Amino acid sequence: MRLVLVFSLLAFCSRAEEKAPADSTLLRLSDVSAAAAFIDSAEVVVIGFFETDGGHGYKEFEAAVEELKTLPAALCSVKEVWANYIIDSDTIAIFRKADQHQENMQLAKTKKLDADGVVRFFTINNIRYITEYNQVTAVGLFQSEVKVHLLLFVNKGSTDYKPLKKKLGALAPHYTGKMLFVLIDGKEKANARALGYFNLKPSDLPRVGIYDRDSDKTWLLPPGQISTERVQNFCDSFLSGELQKEKEAAGADAKSSLN
Template sequence: MLIPLLLSLLVCSATCKDQDSALPRLADVKAAEAFIDSAEVVVVGFFEGEESHGFRELLAAAKLVDTVPVALCTDKEVWAELSISSDTVAVFRKADNHQENLVTANVKKLETDGLVNFITINEVRYITEYNQVTAVGLFNSEVKAHLLLFVNRGSEEYAELKERLEALAPEFTGKFLFVLINGALKSNSRSLGYFGLKPRELPRVGIYDGDSDMKWLLPEGEISTERVREFCQSFLKGDLKEVKQATAGAEAKTEL
């Protein structure tokens, strides 16, 4: 009985070590800055050691969110540089220059699923596809202006338009969040209705201002990089306030 138990513990220990070694260690400020700049969204686990609350759970979560790079950091100079004072899991994103911190001491029951949810909710990218999970991160952002691309997934223009706006989004970092709304999904009918749109009328581009709860549609026509850029700039200059808002359908609510 004792031998199988020891073997089990050894296997568990080896597995944890393998998971740990798979994640990069950020040994200094330069390494941390390079890692944070390496992708649109990254996660860093700031832990005192392997026995810290949430350490093992982050290792497991990292395997489940393989689209987001994850690293570990114990260096206190890095902690100070990034305003970390205790064990923390932090999400860094470029779309709005935001750092979202989860202080593990504040979470009594920290589980792998909870960390996966925390990362997924805060995975706001240069162009984020709208759904019930990403909506939380989008509306919690300090950036309240959203540039919306309404397009049906599977349509001829879907991939090209997504790529075009994804390339434009960095120009408006900290000013707009670029959001893709798949009009082919029934769950997004309310979002379309809020702008008075139907799936057959797509693709279209709109702006939603969360501060004023106002919305506008880019006039019909080619959705070119230049037209979308000018549309965004018009909003930032305040010119759209004089333009008629998009008309909401009867089913619309004051949220996307």
């Protein structure tokens, strides 16, 4: 499988080099297989679907891509590819693996179009296997069709920060389309409200929790080592409904004790 992907990536890069003008630094996707390989090549990618270079939004797209150099970007004018991704007019699209989502900015329907607006569109929708929470990414997280968030509360700069981010980032692909993994920096003052929602303080971290947008309920992994196995069991218990039943039973017991 990996060998097939490598050959596919080599193929689309080769076709891109053949199609790209000498002064262009952006890949040109020439067919459906090249587009599919490009989309599969990273957690998040963007494609500018422009019928012709220099169309409405083209310069703004190039400027935004230049500003966010870490976000893989390509261009495509091939209508067969457009049809495959349900594109019918000049559009900037972002594709992400974490929730298997395609988000479109239809340029003809965008009232105010500038490079800053395109950068914001990229940033809001830059949802990865583990996404760092802030005021901008929160918009994309809460707009996603995946409504369950596995939250890693950890203080940035602590000895736990990088190892836990790497550990949970590796686990996240197992829950594609089921959970979004979100990192919340406990040292960031703007995140105090998120910690408070779980009755946590920076001194309590690191901790792991689950937030369900549908029910607006939370669950905390009991204190202890944050191992891959414990987090995986925590996630699986939620998805199986076990955590929900435990919370309901605990609530019923508390209610009966008051009566």
